[in-house]
Structures are given as structure tokens and as C-alpha cells.
Amino acid sequence: MVQIPPPGLTAFGPDFPFAFDEWLDHEAGLGSVPDHVMGSEIAIVGGGVAGMVAGYELMKLGLKPIIYEISRMGGRLRSVPFPKSPGVVAELGGMRFPLSGSSLWKYIDMLGLESRPFPNPLSETAGSTVVELAGEAHFARSMDDLPAIFHEVANAWETALEDDANLGQIQAAMANRDAAEVHRLWDPIVKRWDDRTFYDFIATSPEFSRLSYRHREVFGQVGFGTGGWDSDFPNSMLEILRVVMAAFEDDQRYIVGGAEKIPRGIWAHEPDSLVGHRAGTSLSGLNGGVTRPGVTAIARGADGQFDVTDRWGRTSSFPAVLVTTQSWLMTTSIDVEESLFSHKVWMALDRTRYMPSSKTFVMVDRPFWNDIDPQTGRPMMSMTLTDRNTRGTYLLDNGPDQPAVILLSYAWQSDAMKLLSMNASDRAELALDALAAIYPNTDVRSHIVGEPITVSWETDPDFLGAFKSAMPGHYRYNHRMYSHFMQADNPPAQRGIFIAGDDVSWTPGWAEGAVQTALNAVWGIVNHLGGASHPNNPGPGDVFAEFGPVALPDD
Numbered sequence: 416m417v418q419i420p421p422p423g424l425t426a427f428g429p430d431f432p433f434a435f436d437e438w439l440d441h442e443a444g445l446g447s448v449p450d451h452v453m454g455s456e457i458a459i460v461g462g463g464v465a466g467m468v469a470g471y472e473l474m475k476l477g478l479k480p481i482i483y484e485i486s487r488m489g490g491r492l493r494s495v496p497f498p499k500s501p502g503v504v505a506e507l508g509g510m511r512f513p514l515s516g517s518s519l520w521k522y523i524d525m526l527g528l529e530s531r532p533f534p535n536p537l538s539e540t541a542g543s544t545v546v547e548l549a550g551e552a553h554f555a556r557s558m559d560d561l562p563a564i565f566h567e568v569a570n571a572w573e574t575a576l577e578d579d580a581n582l583g584q585i586q587a588a589m590a591n592r593d594a595a596e597v598h599r600l601w602d603p604i605v606k607r608w609d610d611r612t613f614y615d616f617i618a619t620s621p622e623f624s625r626l627s628y629r630h631r632e633v634f635g636q637v638g639f640g641t642g643g644w645d646s647d648f649p650n651s652m653l654e655i656l657r658v659v660m661a662a663f664e665d666d667q668r669y670i671v672g673g674a675e676k677i678p679r680g681i682w683a684h685e686p687d688s689l690v691g692h693r694a695g696t697s698l699s700g701l702n703g704g705v706t707r708p709g710v711t712a713i714a715r716g717a718d719g720q721f722d723v724t725d726r727w728g729r730t731s732s733f734p735a736v737l738v739t740t741q742s743w744l745m746t747t748s749i750d751v752e753e754s755l756f757s758h759k760v761w762m763a764l765d766r767t768r769y770m771p772s773s774k775t776f777v778m779v780d781r782p783f784w785n786d787i788d789p790q791t792g793r794p795m796m797s798m799t800l801t802d803r804n805t806r807g808t809y810l811l812d813n814g815p816d817q818p819a820v821i822l823l824s825y826a827w828q829s830d831a832m833k834l835l836s837m838n839a840s841d842r843a844e845l846a847l848d849a850l851a852a853i854y855p856n857t858d859v860r861s862h863i864v865g866e867p868i869t870v871s872w873e874t875d876p877d878f879l880g881a882f883k884s885a886m887p888g889h890y891r892y893n894h895r896m897y898s899h900f901m902q903a904d905n906p907p908a909q910r911g912i913f914i915a916g917d918d919v920s921w922t923p924g925w926a927e928g929a930v931q932t933a934l935n936a937v938w939g940i941v942n943h944l945g946g947a948s949h950p951n952n953p954g955p956g957d958v959f960a961e962f963g964p965v966a967l968p969d970d
């Protein structure tokens with residue numbers, strides 16, 4: 416629904432406009448460490464994409480990253496095979512990756528993974544979409560087929576973004592990679608919108624306030640592309656603006672065979688060029704083919720190093736440690752010595768707030784939804800957005816007559832909480848009943864093979880939530896966490912432990928943000944060990960004083 420972004424637009428900011436993709440591409444590499452630390456083991460807690468990216472880049476610089484993972488490698492890029500057809504997967508976490516997430520795509524391309532356009536609502540790939548609101552269903556092959564109210568909402572949203580958030584100019588500055596201009600335009604928005612919610616933006620925008628309450632409801636349902644945006648209404652407006660500015664809702668692709676191939680691929684990948692290790696070295700090789708167990712404690716040892724203790728009681732000592740788990744785990748399941756972070760940082764780590772999210776999948780015998788309903792002349796089923804509790808239903812085709820997947824329900828916030836006590840079968844039944852009300856002529860059940868697969872990330876003790884979703888007033892917490900890799904001014908007791916990952920990022924819920932924070936941590940660790948970037952290829956920390964995120968006062 417949003418205007419076409421300018422060519423070349425990537426997630427270059429807006430908070431920290433730094434070209435991570437160019438840093439990665441540069442022939443000089445990401446820097447170097449002194450000879451005496453070459454080969455040093457660095458602890459990386461968490462085997463998701465952030466841990467793997469950081470580990471991979473540190474390995475290329477001659478260090479020996481040791482990856483600790485408590486459960487399944489891949490973290491929130493989790494692709495679970497259906498037992499009856501293991502080539503067919505349910506994407507429990509990240510499933511659609513915008514091309515503007517250019518750092519993540521460096522790794523996807525490095526691994527040569529096949530990707531295809533994701534069938535988002537109203538996209539050409541989806542073929543058709545049904546939007547059902549308040550019992551009224553609208554069938555559409557594109558936005559043009561929807562009634563006038565949807566167009567009024569789309570226009571109001573575009574105008575509000577232009578008038579209240581300077582969208583066009585900021586996107587142009589991001590596309591041009593003009594860091595100073597991005598700051599000039601974005602920083603006043605940070606100050607203006609940190610305290611205010613997404614709903615506030617909608618309710619008070621002159622464009623929307625001319626329209627009816629019903630328009631807001633429609634917007635909450637259809638949003639600006641992927642649906643379900645009323646779940647985000649209580650969030651800080653800044654979170655929404657970042658997604659729009661970086662065009663994360665556009666040009667999204669999925670990874671054939673599953674997104675988990677990204678972290679697993681990085682783990683196994685042997686870089687063409689690396690220092691200090693023999694050719695053919697990979698993270699997997701350095702770690703003996705297996706990650707270490709979950710971490711239970713991190714403390715400063717008597718020698719000033721970090722003592723990392725795993726679940727079986729083995730303690731190893733490291734000069735630096737990178738924690739990529741959800742930050743809440745550092746005050747719940749991992750015993751992290753309090754003196755390692757300032758109280759202000761602890762406050763941020765703990766006040767961070769997570770979005771609950773659930774997904775329920777079934778495998779079906781074939782993409783039967785492409786059959787034409789003789790009564791309506793339309794496909795038997797379409798990509799579906801509804802105010803019923805399924806919220807978003809996605810149809811994932813693997814080719815004609817091949818087993819296919821239906822993501823029956825992708826829900827967030829209170830829609831996800833309603834399902835918490837239900838098992839997979841009950842969740843699937845609930846979703847199928849909702850879909851039967853929308854498609855009375857379609858018997859989905861008769862196509863299902865095997866058992867449903869479901870997830871609620873908030874019930875998993877290794878995550879406690881799906882991804883960060885900042886509340887109004889949380890900018891300063893985000894800022895403390897994001898900037899934590901800049902440690903030169905910290906007291907010595909607070910140096911050498913680093914954080915990265917989804918909830919450290921400015922764009923939680925998007926793997927690109929996790930990758931960017933991992934690269935910040937690489938810079939931080941290299942500098943902590945006495946290394947530096949190559950002068951021809953300054954890293955994020957080298958330009959942070961000039962282009963880092965605007966600071967808001969605490970006092």
C-alpha cells in the first residue's frame with residue numbers, strides 16, 4: 416500500500432546510517448587483530464544468525480569462535496520438516512526477507528541459497544487475496560479490486576507518512592547513502608515520536624482523522640502489506656517508521672527449503688580467504704562439528720578473562736564473550752555477574768519488551784487452492800487476512816501436485832496469547848473453523864496429511880518471546896543496548912562482554928537487524944583485543960561518534 420521506494424534503498428539507517436554491506440564487500444576486509452591474540456578463543460552464546468555471522472567474521476580474522484547453543488542451531492530461523500515429507504518445512508520464525516536487508520542478503524548470496532518471491536497479501540505471487548472484515552469478504556487479485564475504503568486508507572497512510580514523517584526525503588537520503596542527511600531528517604522524528612504509539616500516529620494524523628473509525632479498523636487489518644498491524648498499535652511509532660523507511664515490507668523473498676539454511680550454512684561455510692587458519696576452515700570445523708551446551712553462567716575470572724560455564728558444569732575462559740540470546744535470559748536463566756554491565760544497561764536489557772507470536776501449519780496433499788470453485792469461478796482459497804483469530808493465512812506452494820503448506824494462522828500479541836493453552840491440534844481446528852466460515856465450499860480438512868505443527872515463542876524458555884517490540888519511551892533503552900559495543904569509555908570491569916541480535920537491533924523482527932548488530936560486535940571485539948579496522952575500510956565503531964544514533968537526555 417505504501418509508495419514505491421527509490422531504487423537502491425536499503426537498511427542504511429535511519430538510526431545508524433552505516434553501509435554494513437559495503438564494509439563486508441571491501442577487499443581490505445573487516446580489520447585485523449594483533450599477532451599475540453591470533454587463534455584466541457572467543458565465546459559466542461547463541462547459534463542463531465547473529466551468533467553465526469559474528470563467529471564467521473571473527474574466524475576470518477584469525478580468531479577461534481566457540482559457539483554455545485542451548486537447543487537447536489538456527490534460533491529463530493527455524494525450519495521444521497513435516498515428518499511425512501521432510502523436504503517440506505514449516506517456517507516457525509523468520510520466513511520472508513526483504514531485499515533491502517542487504518547485509519543479510521550478502522550471506523544468503525554467499526551460500527548460494529535459492530530464494531523466491533514470498534506470497535504476501537495482494538502480491539502478484541499470492542495470485543489472489545481475500546480480506547474478510549466484520550463478516551464481509553472481498554476477493555482481490557490486486558489492490559485495484561478492493562472497494563474504495565481500502566484505497567482511502569492507503570492514501571491516508573501514504574500522506575500521513577509524507578506529512579508527519581518525511582518518508583520520501585528520508586528514503587531518498589538512505590538510498591543515496593547520505594548519512595548526514597539521514598540524521599538531519601530522522602533525528603527530529605526520534606524526538607517527536609519516541610513517546611507516542613503507532614495508534615496515536617493513526618488517530619491524530621490529519622489525514623486519518625478526516626476518515627471514519629472504520630478506516631482505522633481496515634488499516635489495522637490490512638496495514639501496509641503484510642497484515643495484522645493493529646497488533647502493533649501499542650508499540651512505539653519509531654518501530655513502525657523504521658520498517659517503512661527501510662522498505663522491509665517490499666520485495667520479500669523466502670528461502671527454498673527453509674531459512675534455517677542461512678545460519679546452518681554459515682556454520683559450515685569455508686571462506687575463500689581467511690587469516691591464521693588453514694584453507695578449508697569453517698566454524699563447524701573449529702568447533703569439532705558440534706556447538707557447546709547452553710550457557711548457565713558468565714563471570715569475570717581472577718585473571719580478568721571471562722569464565723563461561725555451560726549446563727554440564729564445564730567452565731572455559733575467554734578474553735571476550737558475545738551474548739546473542741534474548742536479553743531477558745541474562746536476568747532469568749543465565750547467571751551473568753552484575754558488575755559486567757552498568758545499571759543503566761541492565762535496566763535496558765530487562766525493560767526490553769517482546770512481542771508474543773504464534774504460528775500453526777498443516778501440510779496438504781497438493782496446492783488444491785488453485786482449483787476453481789465452480790460456484791464462484793474463483794480459486795478455492797486465497798491468501799487470507801481476517802479479523803477472525805486466524806488473522807493471516809498463507810498458502811505456500813511447492814509446485815503442482817506436490818505436498819504444499821498452509822500457514823493456517825500467523826498471529827501476534829493478544830491473538831497469539833489466546834492460543835497459549837491450546838495444543839497444535841486444537842489450534843488447527845480453531846483455524847479451520849474460521850476458514851470454513853470464509854470459504855464454505857472448501858473442505859481444507861480433506862487435503863491435510865499428517866499432524867499440524869505449531870509454535871508459541873513466548874512459551875519456549877530459550878526465547879521468552881518472538882522478537883522485541885519497543886514501547887513508547889523505549890528509545891533510550893534501545894540506544895543503550897545498540898551502542899553497547901562502543902566500550903572505550905566504559906570502566907574496565909564493563910569491557911569485553913558484547914551483546915548482539917534481534918533485540919539489540921533497531922529493527923526487531925527482521926534478521927537484517929540481527930546481522931547488523933553482529934557486525935557491530937565484531938568491530939567491538941576486534942578493538943577490545945587491540946585490533947583495528949583497515950584504514951581504507953572504516954568499521955561501524957570508527958564512524959559511530961559522527962553518525963551513531965542520536966542520544967536523548969536521561970536527566
Ligand SMILES: Cc1cc2nc3c(=O)[nH]c(=O)nc-3n(C[C@H](O)[C@H](O)[C@H](O)COP(=O)(O)OP(=O)(O)OC[C@H]3O[C@@H](n4cnc5c(N)ncnc54)[C@H](O)[C@@H]3O)c2cc1C
Pocket residue numbers: 460461462463464465466483484485486487488489490491492507508509510511512513708709710711739740741744748749772872877878880881882915916917918923924925926927929
Ligand atoms: C515468529 C517470527 C517471525 C519472524 N519473521 C521474520 C521475517 O519474516 N523476516 C525476518 O527477516 N525476520 C523475521 N523474524 C526475526 C528473525 O527470525 C530474527 O531477527 C533472527 O532470527 C534473530 O537471530 P538472533 O541470532 O538475534 O537470535 P536467535 O535466532 O534467537 O538466536 C539466539 C540463540 O540463543 C540460544 N540460546 C538461548 N539461551 C541460551 C543459552 N543459555 N546458552 C546458549 N544458547 C542459548 C537460542 O536457542 C537461540 O538459538 C521473525 C521472528 C519470529 C520469532
